[in-house]
Amino acid sequence: xxxxxxxxxxxxxxxxxxxxxxxxxxxxxxxxxxxxxxxxxxxxxxxxxxxxxxxxxxxxxxxxxxxxxxxxxxxxxxxxxxxxxxxxxxxxxxxxxxx
Amino acid sequence: xxxxxxxxxxxxxxxxxxxxxxxxxxxxxxxxxxxxxxxxxxxxxxxxxxxxxxxxxxxxxxxxxxxxxxxxxxxxxxxxxxxxxxxxxxxxxxxxxxx
Amino acid sequence: xxxxxxxxxxxxxxxxxxxxxxxxxxxxxxxxxxxxxxxxxxxxxxxxxxxxxxxxxxxxxxxxxxxxxxxxxxxxxxxxxxxxxxxxxxxxxxxxxxx
Amino acid sequence: xxxxxxxxxxxxxxxxxxxxxxxxxxxxxxxxxxxxxxxxxxxxxxxxxxxxxxxxxxxxxxxxxxxxxxxxxxxxxxxxxxxxxxxxxxxxxxxxxxx
Amino acid sequence: xxxxxxxxxxxxxxxxxxxxxxxxxxxxxxxxxxxxxxxxxxxxxxxxxxxxxxxxxxxxxxxxxxxxxxxxxxxxxxxxxxxxxxxxxxxxxxxxxxx
Amino acid sequence: xxxxxxxxxxxxxxxxxxxxxxxxxxxxxxxxxxxxxxxxxxxxxxxxxxxxxxxxxxxxxxxxxxxxxxxxxxxxxxxxxxxxxxxxxxxxxxxxxxx
Amino acid sequence: xxxxxxxxxxxxxxxxxxxxxxxxxxxxxxxxxxxxxxxxxxxxxxxxxxxxxxxxxxxxxxxxxxxxxxxxxxxxxxxxxxxxxxxxxxxxxxxxxxx
Numbered sequence: 209x210x211x212x213x214x215x216x217x218x219x220x221x222x223x224x225x226x227x228x229x230x231x232x233x234x235x236x237x238x239x240x241x242x243x244x245x246x247x248x249x250x251x252x253x254x255x256x257x258x259x260x261x262x263x264x265x266x267x268x269x270x271x272x273x274x275x276x277x278x279x280x281x282x283x284x285x286x287x288x289x290x291x292x293x294x295x296x297x298x299x300x301x302x303x304x305x306x307x
Numbered sequence: 308x309x310x311x312x313x314x315x316x317x318x319x320x321x322x323x324x325x326x327x328x329x330x331x332x333x334x335x336x337x338x339x340x341x342x343x344x345x346x347x348x349x350x351x352x353x354x355x356x357x358x359x360x361x362x363x364x365x366x367x368x369x370x371x372x373x374x375x376x377x378x379x380x381x382x383x384x385x386x387x388x389x390x391x392x393x394x395x396x397x398x399x400x401x402x403x404x405x406x
Numbered sequence: 407x408x409x410x411x412x413x414x415x416x417x418x419x420x421x422x423x424x425x426x427x428x429x430x431x432x433x434x435x436x437x438x439x440x441x442x443x444x445x446x447x448x449x450x451x452x453x454x455x456x457x458x459x460x461x462x463x464x465x466x467x468x469x470x471x472x473x474x475x476x477x478x479x480x481x482x483x484x485x486x487x488x489x490x491x492x493x494x495x496x497x498x499x500x501x502x503x504x505x
Numbered sequence: 506x507x508x509x510x511x512x513x514x515x516x517x518x519x520x521x522x523x524x525x526x527x528x529x530x531x532x533x534x535x536x537x538x539x540x541x542x543x544x545x546x547x548x549x550x551x552x553x554x555x556x557x558x559x560x561x562x563x564x565x566x567x568x569x570x571x572x573x574x575x576x577x578x579x580x581x582x583x584x585x586x587x588x589x590x591x592x593x594x595x596x597x598x599x600x601x602x603x604x
Numbered sequence: 605x606x607x608x609x610x611x612x613x614x615x616x617x618x619x620x621x622x623x624x625x626x627x628x629x630x631x632x633x634x635x636x637x638x639x640x641x642x643x644x645x646x647x648x649x650x651x652x653x654x655x656x657x658x659x660x661x662x663x664x665x666x667x668x669x670x671x672x673x674x675x676x677x678x679x680x681x682x683x684x685x686x687x688x689x690x691x692x693x694x695x696x697x698x699x700x701x702x703x
Numbered sequence: 704x705x706x707x708x709x710x711x712x713x714x715x716x717x718x719x720x721x722x723x724x725x726x727x728x729x730x731x732x733x734x735x736x737x738x739x740x741x742x743x744x745x746x747x748x749x750x751x752x753x754x755x756x757x758x759x760x761x762x763x764x765x766x767x768x769x770x771x772x773x774x775x776x777x778x779x780x781x782x783x784x785x786x787x788x789x790x791x792x793x794x795x796x797x798x799x800x801x802x
Numbered sequence: 803x804x805x806x807x808x809x810x811x812x813x814x815x816x817x818x819x820x821x822x823x824x825x826x827x828x829x830x831x832x833x834x835x836x837x838x839x840x841x842x843x844x845x846x847x848x849x850x851x852x853x854x855x856x857x858x859x860x861x862x863x864x865x866x867x868x869x870x871x872x873x874x875x876x877x878x879x880x881x882x883x884x885x886x887x888x889x890x891x892x893x894x895x896x897x898x899x900x901x
Contacts (some may be wrong), residue, residue: 215377217403261759264360264362268755275390278791283348285402300714303716303791304749305711305713306711315503316502317503322502384445412604413603419600424592460559460560462562509689511703514699515699516666518700553666561663578619582643582676610900611872612898612901624803658856658857660857683835683872692841756856758857763854798811799809799890801810
């Protein structure tokens with residue numbers, strides 16, 4: 209799926225394919241239902257070029273295509289491509305890379 | 308239409324022609340009706356010169372005329388030219404370039 | 407009118423003569439009544455020297471006297487000179503130059 | 506009055522003598538009663554040395570003693586000296602110099 | 605009193621002895637009871653070393669011990685030393701030096 | 704447990720294993736039940752590379768794996784791995800290193 | 803007590819032992835019960851290395867271990883060690899050093 213993806217996110221944005229809780233994921237992490245700000249898992253499909261700093265440099269992106277990541281549930285914007293659920297979010301809404 | 312457009316957006320602003328959901332678009336992306344912050348598709352018609360950074364440089368714009376983009380529905384200001392719907396928004400409200 | 411105007415706006419502020427919707431304007435743009443944040447048209451009558459950046463430079467102003475511009479309706483402060491309506495606003499409230 | 510004034514405003518602050526609407530003023534500007542954020546006229550009596558920028562320079566002040574200015578009504582702090590009304594405000598609350 | 609004061613304010617903070625309205629003060633300024641954000645008078649008793657700017661320099665303080673100043677009534681924190689009322693506030697809450 | 708952890712936090716984020724109040728901890732610190740913003744104890748399991756400053760440098764992280772820290776209870780996002788409770792938070796939500 | 807303290811605060815944070823109002827303190831300062839934002843006294847027990855500025859330098863800390871300080875009552879986070887009350891707060895919540 210990642211090969212065919214046709215979205216090039218801008219600046220520090222990242223396209224993520226949401227991984228459902230019931231799937232097997234690296235690290236065996238199970239997220240609590242009751243968590244106030246429940247994080248979700250997903251696979252990084254596309255990565256922007258990075259935010260421009262006030263000195264004109266771009267901030268290096270800390271995730272790459274193929275990374276499985278934890279992100280805050282309410283971060284980002286939801287889209288659907290051929291019935292698959294994706295999210296586009298700032299890298300700042302990503303908590304950690306798994307595995 | 309793009310050739311005749313007479314709007315020159317300022318700073319990091321972009322003029323976008325909204326593409327209705329029922330039109331065929333690159334990438335075959337279908338946006339969910341129920342998404343909390345539903346993104347929209349559009350074609351970039353005009354691009355500002357870029358925001359001025361605190362060091363006096365202009366930030367390079369990451370979209371160009373002709374790009375088809377996804378943007379957040381509530382971003383930008385709506386205008387109409389000869390019954391066509393346009394939006395003028397900051398490039399920061401654009402999520403990704405399609406295709 | 408522009409020649410006689412006696413207002414010198416400060417920093418990144420701009421003096422604009424509001425153009426009523428029923429007047430003929432460059433580009434034939436008609437603004438929708440129903441737009442949530444309805445933009446207005448106007449002619450730039452005077453332009454400030456530009457905002458001072460944190461490095462001490464002034465940011466170059468992207469509009470000049472005589473430009474016809476689109477701006478957000480709720481931006482700026484309204485004043486009247488001899489029964490004509492003017493607005494003084496930051497250049498950041500200007501969306502685009504028309505024509 | 507300006508000669509005897511004994512207030513030295515700090516940073517980017519300015520002392521202004523409020524000019525009542527019924528007085529004759531340069532430019533013949535009449536301010537609408539109904540304006541949402543009604544601007545006022547006044548004469549600049551004293552000017553601070555300017556805000557310090559993050560690079561340690563002071564931002565040059567764009568008004569000087571004797572200037573007649575338009576400012577936003579709700580900006581600044583009101584004081585009275587011998588029954589005359591004054592305001593002390595940031596230069597950012599000043600819209601334009603008149604005349 | 606100033607000689608014996610034992611408070612060394614931090615950063616851009618200033619210690620001020622509040623001057624009651626009925627006392628004689630330089631400049632003969634009388635503050636209106638009805639002012640929305642009523643300013644107060646006071647004498648500067650101690651001055652911090654200045655705020656550190658993002659370039660590592662300290663911003664020069666524009667008031668010194670002994671200055672009589674106008675400040676906004678709701679700025680700062682009230683303390684009492686031997687039944688005298690003092691305030692500790694940021695220099696940004698000081699409007700002007702009197703006299 | 705720390706050896707097997709498979710989370711690599713981004714930027715200035717830190718993964719922390721929450722230490723229950725009833726466990727023995729370095730420094731014998733007991734946290735009050737009634738504190739308005741009750742801090743918690745935890746062990747640092749993984750540390751991000753640090754926030755990127757506006758000059759392009761990374762800010763050095765002040766905690767390292769194995770540190771026992773105090774952090775504000777409402778900071779960060781809760782996750783569970785094999786029934787153990789973890790938090791991922793900005794280093795800015797960490798108050799102090801214990802011991 | 804200070805010698806045995808085992809808390810190393812991060813960045814611009816400071817650990818403070820709260821001094822009760824009824825104790826004898828340097829400068830004989832008595833704080834009013836009725837003050838809107840009542841300051842408190844305390845002794846500095848530990849000091850962070852200082853906030854990192856956008857140019858990568860650390861801001862020098864203006865307090866040191868042993869200083870008696872005034873701070874705003876609602877600043878910081880409360881902790882208890884062996885029935886003594888401490889606070890951890892940003893140096894920005896400290897008003898002044900006493901004595």
